[in-house]
Amino acid sequence: MYSGIECIRQGSVPLTIVLQGVGIAAGILLAVGLFTPVAGTVAAIAKTGIAIARFSSETGNAWIALAQVILAVALVMIGPGAYSIDARRFGRKHFDLSDR
Numbered sequence: 001m002y003s004g005i006e007c008i009r010q011g012s013v014p015l016t017i018v019l020q021g022v023g024i025a026a027g028i029l030l031a032v033g034l035f036t037p038v039a040g041t042v043a044a045i046a047k048t049g050i051a052i053a054r055f056s057s058e059t060g061n062a063w064i065a066l067a068q069v070i071l072a073v074a075l076v077m078i079g080p081g082a083y084s085i086d087a088r089r090f091g092r093k094h095f096d097l098s099d100r
Helices: 002-010 014-031 035-058 062-078 085-090
Strands: none
Touching: 002 014, 014 035, 014 062, 035 062
16 A cells, blocks of 8 residues: 555556556555455556556566565465454355365
């Protein structure tokens, strides 16, 4: 969320500002734990677009955006935390691997 706010404050390409706005909204949803799989997927797609834009125009550090993509994808695969709204609404998913 912080990098998105800073990019918007600096004034950038309109497409990047839109992608950063989507990333900020997804970050807020992830912070409260609401719609975690959807918000993580949207965040990963938005950050991929930002990384591609930064690689092609050589403005900003694209590697930070790629690291954020990896973190968003990992969060989508892991799922919501124990104290998230999703865990309260749908229950905590637990995988027991001790039987194997």
